[in-house]
Amino acid sequence: MGCWFRLRAAQLRAASHAPIGRDDFARRWLHSGEPYAAWMARYLHDYGATKDVFARIAVNNRTHATKNPNAAMRTPITMEDYHASRVIWEPMQMLDMDVPVDCAEALIITTAERARDLRHKPVYVHAMSLGGSRVGEYYDNSLGWTENALWTSLAGLWERSDLTLDLFFPYDGYTIDTVGCVEAAGFCKPGEAGDLLASSWDAEAHILRLGGHTLVTTNGGGLSQGRAGGFNFYTEAVRQLRGTEGERQVPSARTALLCPGASFFHDPASVMLRTD
Structure with a gap:
């Protein structure tokens, strides 16, 4: 040994x-983007999507990051900027990739009874689910798009929760991860994220409003705040649900769904947070 x-x-x-x-x-x-570029190419081929599905994710996240003082990348980008960005592995481009930065954030987890006596407004873990499969970056991917681990994780979550979402934090190590999260979460059927994101696009604000309501990755995520493995989803969601974010605050935010962990890894989690 x-x-x-x-x-x-x-x-x-x-x-x-x-x-x-x-x-x-x-x-x-x-260990970098080559497997994800392959998944992107497969998605475009299998579902007849265009790269606008990835572009809207990148622009949405950057738009939110422009108001986040903790974000590494705060310069606004447009759909045109995305399509003009450098190709890294066809069809993946520079703006499909998260920003490699170090970060440190912390949360305190305690009982609901104890949280009620603390000075800050408590945020509760309403439901959560872990899930895995033998489909993904590390495994045989022959079973296809809907058998990756995130679908397993989110199916477990929806067995435990039926809350309406105010905030959604899909993993965004690469934009293809976010596409997987959106579809696995049930916002649309497999292969329909392109149409969903187009119909959910606020052209004036340059952000997504899924179903006309749910905001996506309000801190900029890994694509713009910086890579944190999805942990920065937790801290952002807690701050938003507490209502402490000033001009960045999402009005009346009460629920948030977090999907840290890449769609094609073997270790994704799905977590629902709520205020009361």
């Missing part, structure tokens, strides 16, 4: 120095 670990460590060290992408920062990671 000890020899195996030493061999594996040596393999990982060697891989970390491999000339993947060389001096090209966007391509240099050993």
